Amino acid sequence: MSAAPILKPGNNEYFEHDADIGVVGRGATLEESFEAAARATFAVMSDLDAVHLVDAVNLEFEEADIEIALVRWLNLLLALSHERGLVFGRFWIERDGVNWRGGASGEPWRRDLERGVEVKGATLTMLEVKQDRDGWLARCVVDV
């Protein structure tokens, strides 16, 4: 197993996994690292720079465990994306203790948007959310 980072266009960061994909989010704050992990996840499915931000969704949840919170954040975004037929290109999240509020904006799928591979869900594998001297890191394997 190699967890060496792989940089992709758009500065999204990934790590190797045989069948699925490891996504990495980094940021100065915990919230920024979650937003970056969401960008890395959705960039598996499309070119986020080409996504028009014409529709938005909001979400909130309660979670004390910050690692489980990362998984729930990504999975709620994936669920809303699939439920509404939207592809997201921008993400935001705020934390107030155990309460998390966030959202995303994007547009309905259109034929000329690049289609990658569908992300089915974020897993607890290689799940890690931690702060180091460079800031916050949030990562896990997503099932594709």
Place this chain on the structure above:
Amino acid sequence: MDLSRLQRIDAWRWTVPLAPGEARGEVRLYGSRELLATMDDKVIEQITNVARLPGLVGPAMTMPDAHWGYGFPIGGVAAFDPEQGGIISAGGVGFDISCGIRCLRTNLQLQDVAGELPSLARELFEKIPAGLGEEGELKLNPAELDPVLIGGAQWAVRQGYGSEADLEFIEEHGRVAGPVVENVSALAKKRQRGEMGTLGSGNHYLEVQVVDRIHDEAAAQAYGLRQGQILVSIHCGSRGLGHQIGTDYLVSLAKAATRLGIRLPDRELACAPINTPEGQQYIGAMNAAINCALANRQILTHLTRKCFTRLMPRAVLETLFDVSHNTCKREHHVVDGKKRLLYVHRKGATRAFGPGHPALPECYRAVGQPVVIGGSMGTGSYILAGTPSSEEQAFSSASHGAGRAMSRHQALKQWRGRQLVDELAAKGILIRTRSMRGVAEEAPGAYKDVDVVAEATEQAGLARRVAFLRPKVCVKG
């Protein structure tokens, strides 16, 4: 994989030496030295973790196509006894609950369709929703979805998708018992709204294939297979509903395991004892997802038939078999001479009942259950038959695919989708896709050699080869 960590049982079976008390059961890896050498060390770690789970019966196993997954390895098989604290694990089933293969045999020979293949490829690509963001024509609100989750393929047949004859050749006659629709979240049902009759993406596909080689004449005859015959394989699962059930229960079971005092070596093995409310709740939801997948493949079968008969009105497509490879099934097995009720997790592994099993259709009972090893789009697939030996050593389980040999990122570095499509077209294989990136990630070279996997499956006694199928048209999800 570091082979020095393994102990050889014979040329096709290996174990991992464990310290006394380190695990509840033995670990067994199937495959040749060459296959195991290409696997990631994580496969050993993951299957050893499975061997530590409560109530394990027999060995925790990996099939010859195994690779690193999440929680369980892909190709992982493990059986648990509910009366001995045995568990049910959402990570042991996966997100794509009841992903599997429906195989259809036609009355057509390659020469009958050769001139029609480009038209057939276009028709299938237009009519079978495939890839990200593609929805089916059928839209079901949550209330309308409940009968699907209860009735499975039987519901689909009642709605006019296919015929009663299909049901005989689907596991559990197209409907697994014990779905509990109340255990399926509203979000899961909403995600499925436009997803009935869709392939999905990733490694999912619909493939038109030709029988290229017969290995076992008697079994081929029982399955209605002959050289040069056209078959269709549909690989997909329970779509958004299954993904959301996996998501919902992965987190809730991980929390339940802590509450129930189960020490998880990996949180992804999220589980609960079968005989607890938490375990039963997941089982009810999982069974609903299995029925959703069976209905989905039944609708896709119907759409495929329409495409064929529109171009070739005399075409007849019969269901050869439908088998899932991401499930946990309640089955009876003989262990140490005693018949026991077990919950058998197969994550990326196919059930493979041997000859004489009462669950098999009568016309297959003498030769065993059809088993499909789906290969990559450029190489081919195998149909095999279940064996008595598989029942004795592996709870009737076998390989499910070629198995990935490299990551998606590595594949993207090596191949370009457009180039692959052109190269395969030159070899007479027509690929239709909305995702060139997806084609590159699914490049034939990114998978293990399917011939080697099928041979290892046979040599280990898990299933025996019946026929090799070569792809002619592939609609990629």
